[in-house]
Amino acid sequence: MNNIKIAYIGGGSKMWARVFMNDLALAEDICGEIALYDIDIPSAEINRRIGERINAHPDTVSKWEYTVNERIGDALDGADFVICSILPGTFDEMAADVHLPEKYGIYQSVGDTVGPGGVLRAMRTVPIYEGFAREIKEHCPGAWVINLTNPMTACTKTLYDVFPEIKAFGCCHEVFHAQEFLCCAAHEMLGIPRPKRRDIVIDACGINHFTWITEANYNGTDLLKILPGFIDRYYESGYCEREGIAPDGFRDDPFLYGNKVKMDLFRRFGVLAAAGDRHLAEFMDNSWYIKDKADAESWLFHLTTVDYRKKDAAEKIEGSRRIAEGTEPVKVARSDEEVVELMKALLGLIPPKVSNANVVNAGQMSGLPLGSVVETNCVFARGSLKPVVSKPLPGDVNALVLRNALNIENTYYGIKERDPNRIFEAFINQPLCSGLSLSDARELFGSMAAATEKYLKAYYPALELKK
Numbered sequence: 001m002n003n004i005k006i007a008y009i010g011g012g013s014k015m016w017a018r019v020f021m022n023d024l025a026l027a028e029d030i031c032g033e034i035a036l037y038d039i040d041i042p043s044a045e046i047n048r049r050i051g052e053r054i055n056a057h058p059d060t061v062s063k064w065e066y067t068v069n070e071r072i073g074d075a076l077d078g079a080d081f082v083i084c085s086i087l088p089g090t091f092d093e094m095a096a097d098v099h100l101p102e103k104y105g106i107y108q109s110v111g112d113t114v115g116p117g118g119v120l121r122a123m124r125t126v127p128i129y130e131g132f133a134r135e136i137k138e139h140c141p142g143a144w145v146i147n148l149t150n151p152m153t154a155c156t157k158t159l160y161d162v163f164p165e166i167k168a169f170g171c172c173h174e175v176f177h178a179q180e181f182l183c184c185a186a187h188e189m190l191g192i193p194r195p196k197r198r199d200i201v202i203d204a205c206g207i208n209h210f211t212w213i214t215e216a217n218y219n220g221t222d223l224l225k226i227l228p229g230f231i232d233r234y235y236e237s238g239y240c241e242r243e244g245i246a247p248d249g250f251r252d253d254p255f256l257y258g259n260k261v262k263m264d265l266f267r268r269f270g271v272l273a274a275a276g277d278r279h280l281a282e283f284m285d286n287s288w289y290i291k292d293k294a295d296a297e298s299w300l301f302h303l304t305t306v307d308y309r310k311k312d313a314a315e316k317i318e319g320s321r322r323i324a325e326g327t328e329p330v331k332v333a334r335s336d337e338e339v340v341e342l343m344k345a346l347l348g349l350i351p352p353k354v355s356n357a358n359v360v361n362a363g364q365m366s367g368l369p370l371g372s373v374v375e376t377n378c379v380f381a382r383g384s385l386k387p388v389v390s391k392p393l394p395g396d397v398n399a400l401v402l403r404n405a406l407n408i409e410n411t412y413y414g415i416k417e418r419d420p421n422r423i424f425e426a427f428i429n430q431p432l433c434s435g436l437s438l439s440d441a442r443e444l445f446g447s448m449a450a451a452t453e454k455y456l457k458a459y460y461p462a463l464e465l466k467k
């Protein structure tokens with residue numbers, strides 16, 4: 001057994017922590033300490049108790065010591081890996097991010113990456129991540145840092161900008177769902193048992209939540225060539241790629257979607273958008289797929305309200321409490337996430353592994369600026385992460401990605417410089433804001449900043465915009 005220390009920033013996580021702890025419990029060749037740090041100490045304590053119950057489960061093969069740390073430095077000291085998974089602010093701030101723009105005809109299905117909600121969320125998150133980067137540099141400069149927080153691109157950019165020698169990457173499972181979509185197409189169009197996702201070999205590139213699959217192969221079959229027939233079959237009705245869920249199962253779950261946006265984009269461009277439709281729609285002009293709630297529903301995805309998120313989170317919190325107290329059984333089962341597998345590859349415990357990751361562009365993606373954060377395949381091996389040079393995107397697709405990548409870069413540097421006017425220029429250039437007048441855009445930006453002032457005033461001394 002390899003004994004390691006994992007520092008978990010955001011260790012009071014209500015959702016992802018249990019997934020991670022379960023995967024670690026089933027990792028045969030690693031064990032050690034998981035140091036939980038969170039500004040919400042009671043939530044971290046609940047996860048510590050859940051961890052102890054997982055340790056006692058008969059299916060557990062790797063037991064971990066769970067500790068709760070009140071100081072971030074104590075959690076980071078001596079860490080081999082750092083997990084960053086936080087909610088910047090509360091759901092009240094997210095409600096402002098998502099719903100205030102509706103007054104101006106801007107609707108958002110997620111609101112955490114781009115669009116007006118993504119900009120405001122970045123304004124709250126980047127200063128926090130500046131602090132994380134400095135603490136990591138001081139306490140565990142050689143650790144591998146795995147970011148799971150959105151906006152993924154801006155968070156990863158911050159870590160590298162503040163601490164250039166950091167060994168960090170962003171992990172996102174959206175590409176996995178596109179691979180599952182391809183598995184469904186292979187099953188139906190080739191008449192074979194549904195393949196496993198890991199058997200679909202892809203070339204993917206873009207930016208987080210706007211990544212594109214330019215090649216997909218299964219046992220010598222080019223899956224992009226069989227997609228047109230599959231899309232013709234399901235374009236109007238929609239199709240849910242999740243195993244165990246009916247093709248129209250997205251209609252009853254605000255987090256699911258019918259892949260109609262993905263199918264429409266493939267018809268238009270000949271490459272497969274790799275994120276879920278709820279994310280994809282926000283990277284393009286709002287007149288394309290998300291003019292209003294009815295338009296979104298016609299494209300078979302939901303505008304996930306923050307009220308629904310609050311209800312869902314409350315149920316998860318209550319479930320965590322019951323598990324911690326022992327009134328609900330703990331379940332130990334492996335997830336489809338790859339974080340633990342990537343950790344094992346970096347430790348040299350398994351053969352090198354290829355997976356999508358968000359890292360600084362050192363030339364692996366030709367269509368975007370060097371130094372920006374891009375999502376491509378990377379090879380994970382003992383002590384090494386090497387990006388794979390991707391196939392160039394078609395020019396029309398690259399133009400869509402480039403606009404958003406530059407907006408994220410400008411948002412980041414505006415935040416770094418604490419310059420509200422530079423942030424605003426990135427705000428009004430968001431595709432979802434295409435229909436706004438300058439005066440309306442300034443009014444909306446000001447009202448959104450005021451609504452989240454509690455989390456901004458310490459970092460932005462003056463949010464007055466130039467007239």
